[in-house]
Amino acid sequence: MGIMVQEHTGLFHLTSSGMSYLIQIVDGYPAHVYWGGRLKHRQRMDDLLIHAPERAGLDRLPQEYPQYGSGDFRNPAYQAELADGTRITELKYEGYRITKGKPPLIGLPAVYTEDDAEADTLELTLKDAYSGLQVTLLYTIFAERNVIVRSVRLRNDGEKNLRLRRALSANVDLSAKPDLDIIYLSGAWAREGNMTRRSLRQGETRIDSKRGMSSHQLNPFAALVTPETTESHGEAFGFSLVYSGGFEAGAEVDAFGSTRFNIGVNSFDFAWLLSPGESFQTPEVVMVYSGQGLGDMSRTYHKLYRTRLCRGQYRDAERPILVNNWEATYFNFNADKLVDIAEEGAKLGIELFVLDDGWFGKRDADNSSLGDWYEDRRKLPGGLADVAERIHEKGLQFGLWFEPEMISPDSELYRKHPDWCLHVPGRRRSEARWQLVLDYTRKDVRDYIYESISSIFKNVPISYVKWDMNRGLTEIGSEALPPERQSETAHRYILGLYELLERLTTGFPHILFESCASGGGRFDPGMLYYMPQTWTSDNTDAVERLKIQYGTSLVYPASAIGAHVSAVPNHQVGRITPLEFRGDVAMSGNFGYELDLTAFTDAEKEIVKRQVQTYKEFRGLVQKGDLYRLKSPFEGNDSAWMFVSEDKREALVYYFQIIAVPNPPRRALRLDGLDPELEYDVRQSKNEERLVYGGDRLMQLGLPLHCKQKDYESQWFKLQALRPSQP
Incomplete structure (x- = not known):
């Protein structure tokens, strides 16, 4: 395992425990030879070698970082504009370097190693002799994970300025x-x-975001799979971009059936000026190979992101069960009401109270005060510290909501600094939700936010922060940047955000940060590097959450998925579902409540108390276990998934029936991920009877299901392996 170089053929063989990735230098161009299941170093590979391009030129050569203008008419991975206005560069191979471990990316989030033995890194250096543009392709391969992490560093070693018009992370x-x-x-x-899921045909399939954020509409992830690939069978090639801004990803099929896939920062409205000696580092893309279907690909991402992307003391810690006051009170609350909800939560076993929007400035609705990060003494006469202390006395931790990237035109901050928002002089400033976006390219703006927020952190006993971001970027310009750098604004905004988050999260390591962007508008690996969990969606309806959480799990671990029980009728869709059903759905992520606990009946409080006790028993398995998706809510009237411990001795199964059907057939749920040689004691949520089944039986014949004839019926099954019988 590691990186083998065959100098005489120009072949680079990157291997992990179950994967190989082959690159060959062909006529000076890095060519892509193979990516898939592991190949042994010693076996014959000369028949895999690619010959120098002849009549077809570069248009038929499978490449690692292609250019445009020299005979390849497919989408390029980069494009540079030279000082004379021309856009022709031709990168040729200069050399390579291999190092142990994985170097960090300065100013950008990235996966990491804790020991250099975990990975090896290959750097391929390319150069355009005419312009002096030097490009370094970085590949890190993990020894025990089927993962390659790629990024690119572009440097101007010439004597004149050049401008990058496209700089993707991988091809x-x-x-x-x-x-x-x-x-x-x-x-x-x-x-x-x-x-x-769609078939690729000749032409291009493209996903992207031009919103300055990774977006609700399309996530910075895609997988290429064979037509027969399912959850447990077939090949999958995953691409996940560690970035929180506008992105693009495209799959282009040429006339000969070859598929080119590339991904990175969105080239639309992007340019980056490189003066002599300056460099540009792209975000990294995490590439995962699976020969055992989508489930194996997902579990590879989950473990990597949970243990080598997330950081800090909460990375491995069990997350607290919380109650958030947002759907309970919205903006209409006072200190006593908050304490009442917290007191009821303490009786039910809840561990954290979160004060959401409305505690600052003169924030009685969502049309004012963003940027004025000081407590509203009308609602909180004793201030935040008083509320936090009163809630602590009830036995709960205290958390707080912020939206630090936005500014309200109706705010003291905007009246004092109208130039601090993203804007173009003389043009309309487009408001969304009565707010504008702060210019995070500016250090003075970031310093103001840091000082405002850190002052609260230093004076109020806060253990959790919900960091919200509720609109995309418009009028993307900055008064602080010269004309020739205005097209850098969107990316510089994200770099500024990362710089601020690094200061806050390292300066206050005791605080658990949760990312939010109107729910899942910025659910991406870049944010997980700073905040180990994300509010998955503003939609808290349990039926809709089956789809949202199932789909999100394609790449993101359950430990990152915020999931709450809310009131009914649901505030987003008006649906009424049983409290037990809502609880079972929410317990498949970071569990909490978003409602008025004081309004519950005694019977409902007993249900909540049982849910809290159950989740405390299960949460270690949910947050760290291997996830197996069993039935898709996108394909039928039910859904199921399960979590399995690393040693396969414990498992937790959830099954959800959405709509009851008359005279249903006998049903059994085939499980996955168990040890076929073990026998499991099965405890059920809806039946006191304890049963014992073999792992082989549960995976081959299934677990019998006995659902009531009612809509929105759920149940869980806790599996515990029996000790081997003594001789």
């Missing part, structure tokens, strides 16, 4: 894989995470 030409499908996550606000 792969899969010439040996015809007839592929693409799978990606699509949707909108309140219906994120829809799994979309």
